[in-house]
Amino acid sequence: MTKTALITGATSGIGHATAYEFAKHGINLILCGRRLERLHTIQEALSKLTNVHILNFDVRDKAETFKAIESLPVNFKHIDILINNAGNAHGLDPINEGSIDDWEAMIDINVKGLLYVSKAIIPQMTERQSGHIINIGSSAGKQVYPKGNVYCGSKHAVLAITEGMRIDLNPFGIKVGAISPGLVETEFSQVRFKGDKIANTVYDGFKALQAEDIAEIIYFVVSRPAHVNIADMLIFPTAQANAFTLNKQ
Structure with a gap:
């Protein structure tokens, strides 16, 4: 039977690449994002490969999230x-200089947004006693680095929530896992550094992971046999050993 996947943050980066990867394998898609024009563009491209429905909402908005998912045909x-997948990083400041607005944006999207979307979808999975949830974490959820404070905290929360989900949903036969990438070359740094020119140098001197690399891994995870659940994956580019060690040429 053809499966249907809902992907948040589908207009760029890992979410966008995962939509393309899933479409190649005939998975029906519900693509969610804040940028409606991009959603339409992706829908037009991928409709040649599979069935695609788009939902235009912000995961930070609880009422909007539930309304959007309830509206599905x-x-x-x-x-x-x-x-x-929806997530972000804002700023790279020591805790004593950090912006509360930045903190709230990261917690609202990375943690609360993930919970809102999950809460809207999990009931149908428990009712059917089947389903697969993958939360996109980060190596920042494994290791805290200088000036990463709240972002790292939000991604540690994602991994803790993932583990809690896996325990609580285990009686229903629902698979739950996390994918935690290291440095991936996406719009991430443009957002984090708010368009500052430093964002253009983050990936200089080494080959970073590409969104497509992570998308292929996500498809591998969802395509395992029913008795196999990949609970946790940490992926680095070869040049990266941990949060502090990067082999730049």
């Missing part, structure tokens, strides 16, 4: 795979 209501 009948043929998209059965969600087999949830990819909680």
Whole structure:
């Protein structure tokens, strides 16, 4: 039976690449994002490969999130795979100089947004006693680095929530896992550094992971046999050993 996947943050980066990877394998797609024009562009491209429905909402808005998911047409209501990908980083400041607005943006999207979307979808999975949830974490959820404070905290929370989900949903046969990438070359740094020119140098001197690398891994995870659940994956580019060790040429 053809499966249906809902992907948040599908307009760029890992979410966008995962949508393309899933479409190549015939998975039906519900693509969520804040940028409607991009959603339409992706929908037009991928509709040649699979069935695509778009939802334009911000995961930070609880009411909007539940309303959007409730609005799904009948043929998209059965969600087999949830990819909680929407996330961001704002600023790179020591805790004593950090912006509260930046902190709230990271917690609202990375933690609360993930919970809102999950809460809207999990009931149908528990009712059917099947489903697969993948939360996109980060190596920052494994190791805290200087000036990473709240971002690292939000990604540690993602991994803790993932583990809690896996325990609580275990009686229902639902797979739950986390994918935690290191340095991936996406719009991430443009957002983090708010368009500052330093954002253009983050990936200089080494080959960073590409969004497509992570998308292929996500597809590998969801395509395992029913009795196999990949609970946790940490992925670095070869040049990166940990949060502090990067082999730049």
